[in-house]
Amino acid sequence: MANTATATASDAATPGSMGDVRRSNLALVLGTVAQSPAGFHLTRAQIAAATGLTKASVSSIVLDLLEAGILHEIGLNPQGERGRPGVGLELNPARGVMGMEINVDYIAAGATSLSGTVVVQEIRERDNRDTASGPVMAALASLAAEVRAAAAAKGMEVLGGGLAVPGLVDAGSATVITAPNLGWVDVKLDVAQLLPGLPLGVTLFNEANAAALAELAHGPHRKQDFLFISGEVGVGGGLVIRSELFTGPEGHAGEVGHIVVDPEGRPCSCGGTGCLETIAGQDAIFAAAGIEGKRQARSESMSALMEALAAEKPDAVLAVQRAGRSLGVAIASTSRVTNIRAVVLGGHFAVLEHWLRPPLVESLSKYAPGKILPENITTAAVGEGGALLGAAGSVVRSLLEAPHRLHS
Incomplete structure (x- = not known):
């Protein structure tokens, strides 16, 4: 990492520049501690070596972060140091x-x-x-x-x-x-x-x-491009490109639920017609399966759907199959535009994966052959708390x- 400890001559002439350097170095030191491997607690000397900052600068910055309650000292760390072990540092577990x-x-x-x-x-x-x-x-x-x-x-x-x-x-x-x-x-x-x-x-x-950000942080896709699709009453999407959330110029990119998959379909709550949400949203699936989702608790409706699927009741099976096929159409369209090659399913799409996956894979192979391989369609690692x-x-x-x- 670059050394940000020393201001240039032109910087020194600029009002407030030393404060900017100090703020930058606070972030540099804190980020270095936060990125250390689990169970490995960096010392001040190791932070100085990793950042290029002087030991005196690191000690001063660490003191500020300790006083702010962001960092916490944790015993002595003998790992990777010669001579006397230093005191390890971690993000404060009490914050x-x-x-x-x-x-x-x-x-x-x-x-x-x-x-x-x-x-x-x-x-x-x-x-x-x-x-x-x-x-x-x-x-x-x-x-x-x-x-x-x-x-x-x-x-x-x-x-x-x-x-x-x-x-x-x-x-x-x-x-x-x-x-x-x-x-x-x-x-x-x-x-x-x-x-x-x-x-x-x-x-x-x-x-x-x-x-999508939770999946980026906790899932196995940290260095990949992927489309996260959230299944709730509505259908949402988060687009990750080069390990960064891509939201577009106004912050609204990734609205997969409102991709049109059936131009002659039902009106959508967004004001459009035939959106993915009208077929693959939670309420849409419940209705097609003959389950009155709006009149009972979400967990009860999902349990009723799962029981109907396990019993191979035709309405339930067809409702989920249609949702899977339509989801494939939306993903195929998105992959053509964004060139993404991995998809993460969250919400009820993850819960229904056993029944949803076959029509989804078949749909993708028909509308975007070779773009997204079946092994690159996974369920959310963080579960429903994403x-x-x-x-x-x-x-x-x-x-x-x-x-x-x-x-x-």
């Missing part, structure tokens, strides 16, 4: 962040350590369809307070949070631009009420993008990139 999610039929909150370990997680079924944002946010604030208290009881202080919602968002203004399945359009959320008084605040995310983990992980990444926010 954490919270991921939260609002979806059509549930709310959820989970606290994780700065290294991504889930400490507390709660999911509460709740029908949020066509409900004003106020009551939903109030319910989530109550749940978040419970999770925050449970994390505190385990010795963890929550520093900030991320909120994932199933729709297009403007994170800067904490506005949901449109979330058709919630019935929200241009809804500004008071995210501060969810976790009041936290130094890092709360940031808004698209649910599928957050889940949006929570991704939203929380994004807050950690923002802290690693700008630790001065907490220190100052």
Whole structure:
């Protein structure tokens, strides 16, 4: 890594440049500790060698990070050093962040350590369809307070949070631009009420993008390009290219659920016609299978569908097969445009993989032969908590990139 410890002559003449160098070095040191292998605790001398910073600079920066509560000293580390062992460093396990999610039929909150370990997680079924944002946010604030208290009881202080919602968002203004399945359009959320008084605040995310980030961090695709497809009441997508989330100029790329797969099909909640969501969304599958998903809890509807599939009931089998074929059409179209060669299935697509995979593979071989091999179609490594983990992980990444926010 480049040495950022010394300012150039021109830098020195620029007001505030030394502060910029200090902030850059804080991030460099913290990032180096965060990226160290599990179970390996770098010492100050090892950090200096890895970053090119002087030992004095590293010691000063580490002291700042210790005082801010971001780093924690952990005994002596004899690994890889000659002579007297140094004191190892790690991300402070007593500090954490919270991921939260609002979806059509549930709310959820989970606290994780700065290294991504889930400490507390709660999911509460709740029908949020066509409900004003106020009551939903109030319910989530109550749940978040419970999770925050449970994390505190385990010795963890929550520093900030991320909120994932199933729709297009403007994170800067904490506005949901449109979330058709919630019935929200241009809804500004008071995210501060969810976790009041936290130094890092709360940031808004698209649910599928957050889940894709979790898969990038925790799944086996870290150095690949892949399309993450989230299956809930709606269908969302997160596009990862060169190990980075690609969101497009306005941040809304990856909306796989609204690719048209049946031009003569049913109207979609987005205002279009024949979108993938109208065939492969959770409610669409339940309806086609003869299961009244909107009238009972999500878990009950999914259990009923699984039982019907296991019993090989024709309506259920045909509903899932049609969803798999339509999903293949949407993925084929996406692969032609983006050149992605791997797909990760999340949500109900992962749950239904046994029945969904054959028609999906057949569809891909028909519409995009050779583009995505069957072995490159996998299910989410992080399970149903991907949006929570991704939203929380994004807050950690923002802290690693700008630790001065907490220190100052």
